[in-house]
Amino acid sequence: MSSNDKKLKVKDLVLIGIFTVIYFVVMYGVGMMGMVPILFLIYPTVLGIVTGPILMLFMAKVQKPFSLFILGILSPLLMFIMGHTYILLVHSILIMVIAELIRRAGKYNSFKHNMFSFGVFNAWICGSLMQILFVRERYMEMTTTMMGEEYASGLERLVTYPNMALVYLGAIVGGIIGALLGKLLLRKHFEKAGIV
Amino acid sequence: MVDIKNISLSYKTNQEALKDISFNVKRGECILFTGKSGSGKSSIINSVNGLAARYDGAVIDGDIKIADKDIKEMELYEIAMLVSSVFQNPKTHFFNINTTLELLFYLENIGLPKEEMDKRLEDMLELFPIQHLLNRDIFMLSGGEKQILCVAASYIAGTGIIVLDEPSSNLDNDNIQVLNEMLAKVKKKGITILISEHRIFYLMDIVDRIFLIQDGQIKNEYSKEDFLQISQRILNDLGIRDKDKTKLLVSGAREKGDLEIKNLEFKFAATDSKMLLKNLVFEMGKIYGIIGANGLGKSTFIRCMIGVERKSKEEIYLNGKKLSKRDRIKMSSLVMQDVNQQLFADSVIKEVSLGIKDIEEGKVKKVLESLDLYELKDSHPMSLSGGQKQRLAIASVILKNSQLIFFDEPTSGMDYANMIKISEMIKECKRNDKIIFIVSHDTEFLNATVDYFVDMKKVLMLETDYCSGYNKRSDKWLNFIQLNKDYVYLQARFYSVLR
Amino acid sequence: MPVFADNPYNPNPVTKLFATILFGVTVLYQMNIYFEWAAIIILSFVFYKNNLKKEAVSNIVIFGILCLLPNIEVIEKTNIVIKMFLMVLVAYRIFYFPVASGLLFIKTSDVGSIISSMDALKFPKEVSIPIAVMFRFFPSFREDRQNVKLAMKVRGIACRNPVSYLEYVTVPLLIMSSNISDDISKAAETKCIGNPIKKSRYIPVRIKAIDYIYAVLIIAVVAGGLIW
Numbered sequence: 001m002s003s004n005d006k007k008l009k010v011k012d013l014v015l016i017g018i019f020t021v022i023y024f025v026v027m028y029g030v031g032m033m034g035m036v037p038i039l040f041l042i043y044p045t046v047l048g049i050v051t052g053p054i055l056m057l058f059m060a061k062v063q064k065p066f067s068l069f070i071l072g073i074l075s076p077l078l079m080f081i082m083g084h085t086y087i088l089l090v091h092s093i094l095i096m097v098i099a100e101l102i103r104r105a106g107k108y109n110s111f112k113h114n115m116f117s118f119g120v121f122n123a124w125i126c127g128s129l130m131q132i133l134f135v136r137e138r139y140m141e142m143t144t145t146m147m148g149e150e151y152a153s154g155l156e157r158l159v160t161y162p163n164m165a166l167v168y169l170g171a172i173v174g175g176i177i178g179a180l181l182g183k184l185l186l187r188k189h190f191e192k193a194g195i196v
Numbered sequence: 197m198v199d200i201k202n203i204s205l206s207y208k209t210n211q212e213a214l215k216d217i218s219f220n221v222k223r224g225e226c227i228l229f230t231g232k233s234g235s236g237k238s239s240i241i242n243s244v245n246g247l248a249a250r251y252d253g254a255v256i257d258g259d260i261k262i263a264d265k266d267i268k269e270m271e272l273y274e275i276a277m278l279v280s281s282v283f284q285n286p287k288t289h290f291f292n293i294n295t296t297l298e299l300l301f302y303l304e305n306i307g308l309p310k311e312e313m314d315k316r317l318e319d320m321l322e323l324f325p326i327q328h329l330l331n332r333d334i335f336m337l338s339g340g341e342k343q344i345l346c347v348a349a350s351y352i353a354g355t356g357i358i359v360l361d362e363p364s365s366n367l368d369n370d371n372i373q374v375l376n377e378m379l380a381k382v383k384k385k386g387i388t389i390l391i392s393e394h395r396i397f398y399l400m401d402i403v404d405r406i407f408l409i410q411d412g413q414i415k416n417e418y419s420k421e422d423f424l425q426i427s428q429r430i431l432n433d434l435g436i437r438d439k440d441k442t443k444l445l446v447s448g449a450r451e452k453g454d455l456e457i458k459n460l461e462f463k464f465a466a467t468d469s470k471m472l473l474k475n476l477v478f479e480m481g482k483i484y485g486i487i488g489a490n491g492l493g494k495s496t497f498i499r500c501m502i503g504v505e506r507k508s509k510e511e512i513y514l515n516g517k518k519l520s521k522r523d524r525i526k527m528s529s530l531v532m533q534d535v536n537q538q539l540f541a542d543s544v545i546k547e548v549s550l551g552i553k554d555i556e557e558g559k560v561k562k563v564l565e566s567l568d569l570y571e572l573k574d575s576h577p578m579s580l581s582g583g584q585k586q587r588l589a590i591a592s593v594i595l596k597n598s599q600l601i602f603f604d605e606p607t608s609g610m611d612y613a614n615m616i617k618i619s620e621m622i623k624e625c626k627r628n629d630k631i632i633f634i635v636s637h638d639t640e641f642l643n644a645t646v647d648y649f650v651d652m653k654k655v656l657m658l659e660t661d662y663c664s665g666y667n668k669r670s671d672k673w674l675n676f677i678q679l680n681k682d683y684v685y686l687q688a689r690f691y692s693v694l695r
Numbered sequence: 696m697p698v699f700a701d702n703p704y705n706p707n708p709v710t711k712l713f714a715t716i717l718f719g720v721t722v723l724y725q726m727n728i729y730f731e732w733a734a735i736i737i738l739s740f741v742f743y744k745n746n747l748k749k750e751a752v753s754n755i756v757i758f759g760i761l762c763l764l765p766n767i768e769v770i771e772k773t774n775i776v777i778k779m780f781l782m783v784l785v786a787y788r789i790f791y792f793p794v795a796s797g798l799l800f801i802k803t804s805d806v807g808s809i810i811s812s813m814d815a816l817k818f819p820k821e822v823s824i825p826i827a828v829m830f831r832f833f834p835s836f837r838e839d840r841q842n843v844k845l846a847m848k849v850r851g852i853a854c855r856n857p858v859s860y861l862e863y864v865t866v867p868l869l870i871m872s873s874n875i876s877d878d879i880s881k882a883a884e885t886k887c888i889g890n891p892i893k894k895s896r897y898i899p900v901r902i903k904a905i906d907y908i909y910a911v912l913i914i915a916v917v918a919g920g921l922i923w
Contacts (some may be wrong), residue, residue: 010889011786014880017828018872021836035783084792085719134849135723142785145765147778153536188542189866195873246882281885288878293830294699300897305887307895331699332868335834504848538846538869540863546867551851578870604893
């Protein structure tokens with residue numbers, strides 16, 4: 001029955017949990033670079049490249065509605081519990097809805113759609129930068145007193161909305177590269193090993 | 197209770213795993229399905245608990261009735277309310293972290309109120325005295341303890357039928373004894389038991405009937421008495437392990453040798469106890485079996501020997517020359533218990549040549565051919581069967597040609613024929629300039645393969661600050677050895693076993 | 696994360712989560728410094744009463760240091776690269792309260808009560824099952840990672856170049872994880888996880904005095920901090 005096929009079964013939910021752990025661990029590991037100003041502008045791109053294979057494997061294994069969405073919101077949810085603001089959560093939910101819709105358009109088994117879907121998916125991490133933008137004044141005030149005028153104004157010129165757009169673009173591009181890497185690994189290893 | 201009529205089962209690969217099998221099991225009976233690996237006994241178990249069709253993609257023809265209900269159209273959870281399952285590898289088959297919750301998980305899922313759960317818990321504890329396993333981190337349990345928990349959980353579920361798929365595979369002899377006692381108690385309560393096993397000695401006092409499975413068919417059905425009459429040799433040919441408990445027939449290591457461990461220290465983070473070994477000697481050209489109950493530190497010991505444990509201190513000498521950690525890593529090969537953790541390449545031929553400099557193609561071909569792997573040279577290592585992966589790991593070891601070769605439980609879950617094959621392959625690796633170490637609790641295998649054994653229990657000195665009993669800080673029961681506040685010194689003496 | 700924690704000074708997971716969300720507001724709007732210190736004291740008290748003495752102390756110490764940062768003149772004079780790394784501290788100061796509250800949540804909530812709380816909050820199984828699996832899988836993933844690295848070391852295929860290193864680590868881990876998922880699913884399904892009825896939980900979500908007190912205190916502190 002096709003309607004039954006599309007429902008998420010226990011098997012799929014377990015896979016979601018497992019891949020979320022793997023994704024989160026990798027994200028945290030790479031995330032160390034997200035702490036540093038210049039580096040955090042390219043962090044989303046790097047994250048996309050490194051986590052592409054993980055998500056591509058996931059999307060190949062679970063080709064059902066909402067699977068990507070649930071996986072996508074679990075990491076932000078975890079970060080929310082660890083102390084980020086609701087901005088990250090709301091932002092991520094929006095991103096994941098878009099990613100899920102792109103995937104749906106490709107009927108869940110088109111690589112092209114999955115690739116763009118992941119590109120968008122990867123942009124969720126920009127939410128943590130958006131949080132900083134929201135509290136720009138506080139951030140700048142503290143930076144000025146701590147680091148001095150010169151540094152603060154330099155930073156102010158860096159952290160702007162137009163630049164954020166670039167970071168988003170970088171995230172999507174990084175995601176696409178990661179997806180291509182993922183396809184490579186899928187072909188070279190995972191399909192041959194029979195786990196897809 | 198269980199009625200199987202004319203079932204044929206095939207997996208996606210189009211092999212027929214079961215051909216027209218029929219049998220009946222009466223309530224309260226204990227039935228053993230035995231035979232070679234791949235004969236189909238696991239498929240029978242998985243048909244009864246519904247996993248074959250719903251997880252392994254099997255197509256089943258025929259009737260399967262449990263308690264007069266046809267299970268073919270049932271949902272898995274409906275079947276699970278009739279049948280509880282115990283799996284082969286307790287390390288992966290659990291869902292909760294808290295042991296009590298894992299025990300009661302089934303009851304939670306059927307919506308039993310808390311008072312009922314407490315009652316069943318008490319009832320189970322009367323039968324199985326496992327208080328010390330309650331409310332603990334399941335990751336801190338040894339493999340045997342996890343399996344005990346599993347069997348207890350299947351009892352507490354209250355189903356009339358329990359099926360077990362090679363439950364003794366990863367257990368040492370002490371835990372197999374506990375398993376035997378538990379199953380005997382379960383049987384006394386009138387629960388129907390179906391087991392698939394090839395390690396059968398511990399079941400001989402519990403089974404009622406034994407089905408011999410060969411090539412997907414029931415070759416023969418025996419009553420317990422008739423089965424015990426069959427000679428061991430015929431049983432071994434059929435893939436079955438000893439029906440009597442095997443005694444270790446090998447002698448302890450001699451006190452001379454070329455490789456000397458003057459001192460080896462390792463601090464266990466979890467229990468705050470230290471592992472200490474002094475003055476162990478090993479001879480070149482011999483195969484040593486390292487035995488001892490699970491959890492004593494056998495795997496840790498070989499990791500320290502190889503030199504990959506950063507937190508350990510070793511003074512190991514070869515022919516008088518001290519070997520650093522790096523030296524030992526370079527001169528060692530390790531075949532791990534879970535072969536999947538050490539397969540890296542995307543083809544068999546790349547896998548065996550990995551990490552080896554200047555390798556000759558001809559040599560690779562020869563080794564692969566001798567292990568029946570040459571036709572698979574372009575296949576992905578992870579697509580191979582369990583036995584093929586094992587052989588692949590051994591092929592890499594042969595080609596690396598290290599002086600020290602370590603095997604960690606190479607025969608877990610293997611039937612007789614495969615165990616003998618591995619034994620022969622390892623013996624082939626014996627050379628005058630190599631020492632082979634095998635960690636194993638498979639007594640038949642040890643008897644067939646090793647020259648001497650080293651018993652970890654006799655050789656280990658543990659220094660610990662804690663008294664015996666429950667160690668609150670580390671959440672671990674130190675019950676494998678008597679401990680006092682001071683050094684516990686067990687003489688590092690080698691000894692011969694009774695023949 | 697403890698396996699089983701039942702301490703009268705331990706609020707239930709829902710309360711702690713509520714506190715973290717509330718503290719999230721303090722990121723956007725500066726709280727009055729006196730109220731911030733009040734919150735620090737409350738948090739440290741709860742840490743202390745839950746046997747996390749180290750966290751209780753470090754909570755106070757770290758916040759103290761973060762408050763003093765703007766006054767440390769040396770920082771202004773260091774070079775730009777070091778300044779970039781020190782930016783972490785700015786973020787830490789701004790996000791301090793939700794992070795500390797989150798830490799409290801993680802260190803004092805045991806898995807059983809978190810799962811029970813999810814049920815109480817009526818999380819759908821599509822979310823609660825993956826979350827339960829995450830707790831279950833995380834430690835074995837760590838172990839598998841260590842074993843794979845060990846095998847790589849012994850095989851001698853470690854740090855050649857970063858790309859192939861990543862491949863050697865990633866591929867076995869992903870394949871093994873994919874295989875373990877089947878085992879975990881089987882274990883759960885043969886224990887009736889697929890049963891559509893309402894599940895009962897052995898570990899109940901209790902609302903104790905500490906829940907009311909803690910919740911009220913946090914609301915008071917945050918509200919007060921924002922108003923004044």
